[in-house]
Amino acid sequence: MPQHLSPVTRVPRTGLPPYAVVVGDPARAADVAMLLDGAAEVSYHREYRVFRGSWRGVPMTVASHGVGAPGAVLLFRELADAGVRTFLRLGTAGAMRPGIGDGELVIAEAAVRDDGVTQQLLPPEYPAVSAPEAVFALLRAARAAGVPHHRGFVWTRAAFQPGLIPLNAYDGAGLAAIEMELSALLVTASLRGLVAGGVLVVDGVNADELVDERASFSTGGYDPHREVVARGVERGAVVALEALRLLAEECPAERAHHPGSAPPGRASGGNAT
Ligand SMILES: O=P(O)(O)O[C@H]1O[C@H](CO)[C@@H](O)[C@H]1O
Numbered sequence: 001m002p003q004h005l006s007p008v009t010r011v012p013r014t015g016l017p018p019y020a021v022v023v024g025d026p027a028r029a030a031d032v033a034m035l036l037d038g039a040a041e042v043s044y045h046r047e048y049r050v051f052r053g054s055w056r057g058v059p060m061t062v063a064s065h066g067v068g069a070p071g072a073v074l075l076f077r078e079l080a081d082a083g084v085r086t087f088l089r090l091g092t093a094g095a096m097r098p099g100i101g102d103g104e105l106v107i108a109e110a111a112v113r114d115d116g117v118t119q120q121l122l123p124p125e126y127p128a129v130s131a132p133e134a135v136f137a138l139l140r141a142a143r144a145a146g147v148p149h150h151r152g153f154v155w156t157r158a159a160f161q162p163g164l165i166p167l168n169a170y171d172g173a174g175l176a177a178i179e180m181e182l183s184a185l186l187v188t189a190s191l192r193g194l195v196a197g198g199v200l201v202v203d204g205v206n207a208d209e210l211v212d213e214r215a216s217f218s219t220g221g222y223d224p225h226r227e228v229v230a231r232g233v234e235r236g237a238v239v240a241l242e243a244l245r246l247l248a249e250e251c252p253a254e255r256a257h258h259p260g261s262a263p264p265g266r267a268s269g270g271n272a273t
């Protein structure tokens with residue numbers, strides 16, 4: 001195996017720009033990279049497609065992590081090993097609160113850790129919170145761009161398709177949106193002393209139980225393949241890149257060191273070692 005490539009995602013082991021937009025879909029990574037100056041593909045292995053380039057003078061990494069938190073964590077950790085210090089996830093999500101419309105943005109303040117992977121890494125009481133500076137930068141960027149946006153807590157849930165267990169555990173809790181990877185990113189970042197946040201584009205609602213009749217004026221069933229969602233993703237990409245630029249200008253790239261910033265198995269460990 002080439003020594004300069006990470007074992008799972010095949011990203012270079014060093015030298016990636018410290019500010020990163022991470023997305024689920026490799027095609028979306030390419031779309032976001034097209035907004036950059038001097039964009040170049042760095043690597044593409046499995047669902048992990050990585051680009052570098054610059055946005056208004058700030059060097060950026062853009063990477064896809066695929067669907068699902070267990071696989072996404074592999075990428076987040078290998079990107080961090082390679083030099084990424086600030087992560088913003090630009091994802092799609094289902095709305096969970098009345099008044100949040102298709103194509104609108106949800107800026108995540110925190111996430112419920114139902115991600116199916118971080119439970120195996122640390123106790124469930126550990127919080128998944130966005131870095132406050134990431135939340136503020138995203139809010140400022142969305143406001144400056146005049147993009148409709150909301151803020152709130154997100155339900156990161158490993159199961160996309162509904163099963164037998166009803167999806168009503170958080171009824172009345174005011175959650176803003178549901179998606180599949182954000183809490184794993186936030187926890188990974190906290191453990192490594194990194195900065196992370198997320199901005200999500202609403203693409204409907206993935207389960208009938210989550211369609212709120214009061215919200216039916218603004219969201220329908222799950223359908224990410226619509227113009228309204230594509231436009232939202234384009235706007236979200238600009239908001240994420242611009243928020244990273246603000247962070248690069250105004251904030252140090254790493255959180256203060258704290259006891260959790262050197263987790264076990266940091267660089268090479270895995271379930272086989
Ligand atoms: O659009 P992305 O970033 O992939 O995000 C959402 O879309 C996928 C499900 O269709 C999951 O990955 C979910 O988190």
Ligand SMILES: O=c1cc[nH]c(=O)[nH]1
Pocket residue numbers: 092093094095160178179180203204205206207222
């Ligand atoms: O997990 C997800 C992602 C996008 N939209 C949804 O409704 N759920």
